[in-house]
Structures are given as structure tokens and as C-alpha cells.
Amino acid sequence: MNLSKVKTGVYVCHCGTNIASMVDVAGVTEYARSLEGVTITREYTYMCSQPGQELIKQDIAEHGLNRVVVASCSPLMHEPTFRRACQEAGLNPFFCQMANIREHCSWVTDDREKATRKASSLVAAAVKRVHYHAPLEMRQVAMTPAALVIGGGIAGIESALRLADAGKQVYLVEREPSIGGHMAQLYKTFPTLDCSA
Numbered sequence: 001m002n003l004s005k006v007k008t009g010v011y012v013c014h015c016g017t018n019i020a021s022m023v024d025v026a027g028v029t030e031y032a033r034s035l036e037g038v039t040i041t042r043e044y045t046y047m048c049s050q051p052g053q054e055l056i057k058q059d060i061a062e063h064g065l066n067r068v069v070v071a072s073c074s075p076l077m078h079e080p081t082f083r084r085a086c087q088e089a090g091l092n093p094f095f096c097q098m099a100n101i102r103e104h105c106s107w108v109t110d111d112r113e114k115a116t117r118k119a120s121s122l123v124a125a126a127v128k129r130v131h132y133h134a135p136l137e138m139r140q141v142a143m144t145p146a147a148l149v150i151g152g153g154i155a156g157i158e159s160a161l162r163l164a165d166a167g168k169q170v171y172l173v174e175r176e177p178s179i180g181g182h183m184a185q186l187y188k189t190f191p192t193l194d195c196s197a
């Protein structure tokens, strides 16, 4: 999309004190306002809460936002939450981008100034990145839930077992007559002195 048509909303989360105690949230929010394509910025105590999600939805409706950046926790935790909020407001969910300013920032330092600088950089990168996102569509395709594991050493055996525990059909291929690899050749393993075979 032409950058002049991009309207991005940036939402910076406090996560109670998880982020706010180490990152100057107001400062990051203010900085985000200066970034190209940003229409609105907000800070909020718990962005993943219902009122937090409503903020995003309202802004999409009222300000015609076509991009959303949420600076909060790991995408592993709440990317589906914010994508869903965007979708419910009529925006393609892939126009939402998260900046991880908790696990990658506030939780791993005790230097407030550096944490704030890093949070600002992460937000700037997310704003830049989301400009170039395409409106993706989810598709369902038929698949066979099976896996091929090549090599029956310790790593191959462990992978095969985990896949099998997850309900997948596993084909474990080993070129030698027996599995176990180098591990099976050891007498005992340190420090438990278990028989490795």
C-alpha cells in the first residue's frame, strides 16, 4: 500500500507493572506518535482485557485505521487475541503486528533507560514492518498427519516419540541394523550412571 494511505494505530501496554515498571510507557507512546504513517497512539494498563480490545476496535471504526501495532508481550501469548479483535472490527487480521516489549525487553533488564530505548526501537520496527503487510487469507488444505524422521540416534528417537505422543503417524528411518546411534555405544552416562542403551 502507498505509505501515504497507511493509518496505523499503536497501542502500548503496561501489563500492570510488568512492562510499566521498567519501560517509560508514556515516553514510548509519545515517540510512536512521531513515526511515519501513525494516526493514533494509546497506552493502556491491560491491552488483552476486553476494554483494551474494544479500544482497538473503536479506533478502527472511528479513525479508519488500516494497520495496528500492539506493543506488549510475546506474540505466542496474544497474537491470536489481537488478530481476532482486528478481524471483528472488519480489518484483515494480518494487518496486526505485535512488538514484544515484555519478554524481549522489560523482563530481561534492570536498566530503565535502555529498556525504554529498546521498546521504542521495537515499536518503530513493528510500525515499519506492518506498512508492508499483505491482506492474507486463511485456507484449509487436506493433509496427512504423518512425519518422516531420518536417523534413529538419540535425537531421532526423541523426535519420533514426541511426534507419536502428539498423535502423528511416524516413520523412523535408520541406515544401520539397530537404532540408538552413538548413544547406544556408551557404557554408562554421567552423572546418573544410567545404562545408555
Ligand code: SF4
Pocket: 013, 014, 015, 016, 018, 045, 046, 047, 048, 049, 072, 073, 074, 077, 078, 102
Ligand atoms: S497484552 Fe500481554 S503484556 Fe499486555 S496485559 Fe495482556 S498479557 Fe500483559
